[in-house]
Amino acid sequence: MTEDVRLLMLAGDYVEDYEIMVPYQALLMVGYKVDVVSPGKKAGDKVLTAIHDFEGAQTYSEKPGHAFELNATFEEIDTDDYIGLIIPGGRAPEHLRMHPRVIEIVKAFADRPLAAICHGAQLLAAADVIRGRKVSAYPACRPEVELAGATYADIAVTDAVTDGELVTAPAWPAHPAWLAQFLSVLGATVTI
Template identity: 50%
Template sequence: MKVLLLAGDYIEDYELYAPLKALEMLDIDVHVVCPDKKAGDVIQTALHIVEGWQTYSERPGHPFELTHTFSEIKLEDYSGLIVPGGRFPEYQRYDQRVLDVISRFFTDNKPVAAICHGLQLLSAAGVLKGRSCSAFPMCKLDVVAGGGKYVDYEAFSKNVHVDGNLVSAPAYPAIGVWMREFVKLLGVEIHF
């Protein structure tokens, strides 16, 4: 099974590495791509930390070497899509190629996992109309402007929202439950 993960400079470090490693553990092949970059190119991740200020702070995270080339992907090869957050969604939402990728997964009704600021991309792609989802609180207006219903959670760590093929969560503390629900939508069964 193959899953596509959209990425770009200043993607949230945890929201890239944690899903990648969780899915690798389940023997799911994750292809990480970024527009205008190829396999082997490096993107810079960021750590976004809530420290009591009016907004989060940002520090450089771990550099990441892309696994595949964006221009060479074949969407029919993938069983699902992951759309992390960080800062890359705010500039990639103007890239029609990225929006077309997202739209295709919704058209094909394949599982999509979006978290935090990743919902900005879904809103820009026009796939939130009539859907409910969670996102980072500062993205509520993006969700509503995209025709979606924003689901608010006071605590980030255990909250995940599922609406059809869409699994969403407010921020990286919910990665565990977010991935659990995505894996269920992929049809992967885990036996202990």
């Protein structure tokens, strides 16, 4: 694999820290070039992240994360330059879905390798690309997944589900399964 094989990742302020950092670094590690963009921002700008943890409350807790530096400029993105799309979760998808160009980008990957985790399903639902598919997401996103015409995959927080070229998972504890399934969809073989 060479860095000529490019993936696109959508980010925004308060993206979940682990859900942007871990896949970004893991995909770089196996040889992909990953361009991370956010509406209105250019390469070198940063987005703030949030750390979501499961501490026994009715929902996750949220703590300040890191500043993640973007490495590509949103306005310069041509979806034809990429073989796949990654959508991390956190609170970013709730505001990213309000940007028409973000929705266009997600739609462009409807029939290509696409990985979404946690609240990333909000972007999938807003782009109307999950109708008739089996989709996992953070449980609080279940109504949006079902209203968008998908079947919600009620799986363990450590699992992921693949439907065609779409790979989804409920939250960052699923990284091993989610990333392995996404690499399989991409056609990659990882050996140790």
